[in-house]
Structures are given as C-alpha cells and as structure tokens.
Amino acid sequence: MVTPIAIDPADFDLANPQREYLLNPFPTYARLREESPVHCNPDGTYFVTCFEEVAEVLRSKDMSSDKETQMVARFGRDAAITEHNLNVMVFVDPPDHTRLRKLVSHAFTNRALARWEQVVENVVERLLRENLDQGGEMDLIGDFAYILPLTVIGEMMGVPTGDRERFSRWSWMVTASLEPSAGPELVAEANAAVNDFKSYLGALAEERRRRPGDDLISLLVQAEEDGERLGELELLHNAAFLLNAGHETTSNLIGNGVNALFENPDQMELLRDNPELAESAVEEMLRYDSPNQIGGRLPTKDVTFRDTTIPAGTFIWISNGAANRDPSAFPEPDRFDIRRTPNKHVAFGHGIHLCLGAALARMEGRAAIRRLVSNYPNLRPGGEPEPRMRARHRGFKKFPIAA
Numbered sequence: 001m002v003t004p005i006a007i008d009p010a011d012f013d014l015a016n017p018q019r020e021y022l023l024n025p026f027p028t029y030a031r032l033r034e035e036s037p038v039h040c041n042p043d044g045t046y047f048v049t050c051f052e053e054v055a056e057v058l059r060s061k062d063m064s065s066d067k068e069t070q071m072v073a074r075f076g077r078d079a080a081i082t083e084h085n086l087n088v089m090v091f092v093d094p095p096d097h098t099r100l101r102k103l104v105s106h107a108f109t110n111r112a113l114a115r116w117e118q119v120v121e122n123v124v125e126r127l128l129r130e131n132l133d134q135g136g137e138m139d140l141i142g143d144f145a146y147i148l149p150l151t152v153i154g155e156m157m158g159v160p161t162g163d164r165e166r167f168s169r170w171s172w173m174v175t176a177s178l179e180p181s182a183g184p185e186l187v188a189e190a191n192a193a194v195n196d197f198k199s200y201l202g203a204l205a206e207e208r209r210r211r212p213g214d215d216l217i218s219l220l221v222q223a224e225e226d227g228e229r230l231g232e233l234e235l236l237h238n239a240a241f242l243l244n245a246g247h248e249t250t251s252n253l254i255g256n257g258v259n260a261l262f263e264n265p266d267q268m269e270l271l272r273d274n275p276e277l278a279e280s281a282v283e284e285m286l287r288y289d290s291p292n293q294i295g296g297r298l299p300t301k302d303v304t305f306r307d308t309t310i311p312a313g314t315f316i317w318i319s320n321g322a323a324n325r326d327p328s329a330f331p332e333p334d335r336f337d338i339r340r341t342p343n344k345h346v347a348f349g350h351g352i353h354l355c356l357g358a359a360l361a362r363m364e365g366r367a368a369i370r371r372l373v374s375n376y377p378n379l380r381p382g383g384e385p386e387p388r389m390r391a392r393h394r395g396f397k398k399f400p401i402a403a
Contacts, residue, residue, distance in 0.1 A: 009036035014047050014294075014317055014391065015180045022389045025293065026334070029322035038308040045315040046308075049322035051329035051346070053305045057318050058350035063297035065353055067091045070298070070315055075187060080194035081177055087237035090353060101356065103223040103230050104238055107156070107216050108356050116156060117363060123151050124367045128375065132403050137382045140399040145254035149247035149364050157243065158215025159204070170197050171244040179392050180294070180317070197240040205235060216242070242357070249291045249357070250364045252395030255385075257285030257369055259399070262381055264336045271338055271373050278370040281338035282362055285369070286324075287345035288336050293321035294392040295349065320346045321394065376403040 005020040006027035012018075021028045032039055032049045039047040048054055057063050071082045071091075085091050089100035106112065127147055131138035138144060146168065154164040170193040176182060177190035205221055212218040220235050230238070261268040271281050294317060301312045310316060324345045325333040348355035355361075372379060383400035 006031040009039060012036075012039065012047075013042050014045070015041060015043055017181060017391050019389075022391060023387060025319075025321060025391070025394070026325055029319060029325060033322065033326060038305045038310070040308075041317075045317055046310050047317040047319065048305060049319045049326075051323040051326035054318045054320065054323035054346060055350055056305075057297050057316055058295075058346065058353070060297075060303075060351075062300050062303065063316070064093050064300050065091055065097070065297060066093050067296075067298075069313070070296075075177075075191075079187070080191040080198075081174070081187065083233065084174065084194045084197075084237050084240065085178075087233050088241040089238060089356075090241065094352070097352065099228055100230070100234060100238065101352075103228065104220065104242075105356060106223060107219050108359060110359065113359055113363065116152065116360070119155055120148075120152055120364055120367045123148055124371050127151075128371060132376065132401075137400065137402045140258055140401045141251060141255050141396050142398060145251045145368070145399075146247060148254070148368060149250035149361070152360075152364060153243055153247055156216045157239065158208070158213055158217050159243075163200070166196075166200075167243050168247070169193070170240075171248060174240070174244050175248050175393055176390065179390055181391065194240070197243075198236050201236045201239050202232075205239070248393055249355070250361045252291035252393060253282070253285060253361060253365045254368045255396040255399055256289040256291060256394065257282065257365065258372065258401070259385065259396070260285055260288055260336050261369075261373070267336055267338050268373060268379075271369075272377065275370055275374050277338050278366045279362075280341065280343070281369060282365040283343045283345065284336060284338045284340050285365070286347035287330065287340070287343055288324070289394065290321040290324055290345070290347040291393065291395060292347065293394045294319050320349070379403050 004024045004027045007018055007021050009032055012028065012032065029049050037048065037050045038053065039049070041047055048057065067085050071085050075082045089097055089104065092100065127144050131143040150164055150168055154161070154167070159167070173186070173189045173193040177187050204217055208218040208221050212222060217239060220230060220239055223230060261271070271277050296315055296317045298315055299310060299312050303310050324330065324347060327333050348358040380402055381400065382402035385399040386397045388395050388397045
C-alpha cells in the first residue's frame, strides 16, 4: 500500500498533477483546505476545496457554466470537442440550459426510470453469473462496473448490442479530454471520437425519425416543450453526452465503493447483515470517494472568497471530492460510515446543474453493491488494483476481485 502524501500547496498545480496526488488526492485536499483554500494555480486559474465555497460556486447565478472561452482557448474554435462541449446542457447557461434540460429530462423522471429498474437488476445478475460465478474471479471494472451502465444506457437509447463496445472507447477519449492535464495527443483522439459519435448517432436518429420506438433516441427526436425542439447538433451532442456520463460515473461509483468496503471490513459486514442499508451505503460511497472529483465555473463578476478576490472571467476549478471531505460539513469526514446521516454531499453537483442522471446512477450502484455483498460472503481483492490516474474522474482501470 502506498503511503498517502500531501502535496505542499506551494508545489501544487492542477494542470500538472503529481503522481502522489492522483493516487490519493485527499491528504492534499486537506492541506489545501487548511493552508490555501482559494488556491491560485500557476496558470492563473483558481482551485477551491472547502464545502462552503464549492457549494456557493455551484449555486451562484454569478457563476457561468458556459465553457466557450475556456474550450476555444484549449482546443480551438473549430475543434470537434469544442463543438461538443458547447452544445451539451451541462456546459451552457439559462435560458438555453433550461430549454435543453426540459427537453431531455422527460427520460429521467422517477416514473420513466421505474421501467428500467428490473432491467438493471437483470443485467447485474447476468454479469455476475457469467463472470464471478464461472471462475470465482473477475475484473470488477472491465467485466462488471463498466459493462453494467454501458449495457443499461445502450438499452435505454436503443443502441444495438454489437455497437456498444465502440462507445466505451469513444467515451473514454471524450471524458479524458476534460482533464486539466489533457495533452495534444489525447485531444486529437477526442476530436476523432466526437466525429465518430456524430456520424453514428446521426444515422441512428434518422432511423428513429422514420421508425420511432420507446427508446431515448426516439424520445429526443420527438421531444418538444413549449413549441421548442432540439436542434440537430443539440440532439447529437446531448445523446453522446448521456452515453458518456451515464457509464463513466456509475463505473467509478462501483469501483470506488467496493474499494472502500474492502478497506473497511466492518462496514462490509454491516451491509451484508443489513442489505436495506444499500441506499445509504451508496450515498456514503459517493461522498467518501466521489466519482467526479472536479468541475469548474467562470465568474461573471468579481467574487471574494475568504480574503481572496477572483476577477470576473477568471476560471474557477472546484473540487466536489474535497468538499465532501470537509470537516466543517461532515463530522469525521475521513471515516467511511454507511449509516452516515445527514449526508448532503455534492458528488452530483448542486443547484440547476445537478446531474440529470443521478437517479439512474444511484439505481445501478445500489443494485450492483447489494448483489456483490449479499451474494458473495467471501468477496475479496483478487490482486492489486490499477488506478486510472485521472484528477477529474476518479476510479480504477482494473480491479481484480475474487469470491
């Protein structure tokens, strides 16, 4: 086991993160909260890590989610990844955000998701039967945590089974390009992935216009609210975004959550004896080791946090993961407690941009964790896990487990 190391704030640069930080960011977050809670990065951006400031950035009307300036500066005006990010609802402000969210949200109401709950349970059972039951070992990520949400969102969107594997490659490239440290080679791959997404989803959308079904693509094609419909680019990019975000978050939730249970066997036993705690266990997993650690906003006017004034137009990075370990908001924040209540974490954001797919991710996480713990009393690590080494989307690349 690697000894946790807290990076000195004087040496911390979010755009060039040290290996020790990527392996375990929480000691560094603790030191930043204590010594540099409104931290100025070498590139002039700021990084805030305390719950109060993170929540304020997420809910403030003076904080823009529009990433045009940032995306154009990073990727170029004509880059495919720029076009993608400027058309997805998570990166736009009202009134466009309000319009897009209304059009897409019909598919994510509790009533709409209820019909998929049994699908989720069936996929969980099948994947465990085909993998862990067969040989007593599997890769928690590659054989299960990544395939589960990919299969479910694929079913929801009406994507043919044989085409879903390519989405995992495309999605990884697109989400990885959002890392603060993403380099030119990765950005080039992300641009190619966006173009592939557009081509594939464009053909699928055209087919659904001719022969609509009860899938999500059909719903997006037909969606209308107050006379408004999705434009072609909005439809394609938001469909791609739902595919990307839908399985990235759940995969990391399951991997990080199982890892927390292995590191806290008393909590594993508590959950095994009390499966009804699956709901609160998933909430604690989301808080304790958040799948999405970092986000950002652009202030539209000067803002002051503590003693630091951040000028309008200066990008602010926020750490949901750090905020969820802030002792001012969570007693004993470094203790993993599946009975923790209240647990008002910001793993899915806060305010008008609260993650639209949060209910689906929670449903998938509960089903996966409950079955893993209840069905396999001898569940244990099957080898050394391989972390993904990403700052924004925290999780594992591989995680051998055995039963």
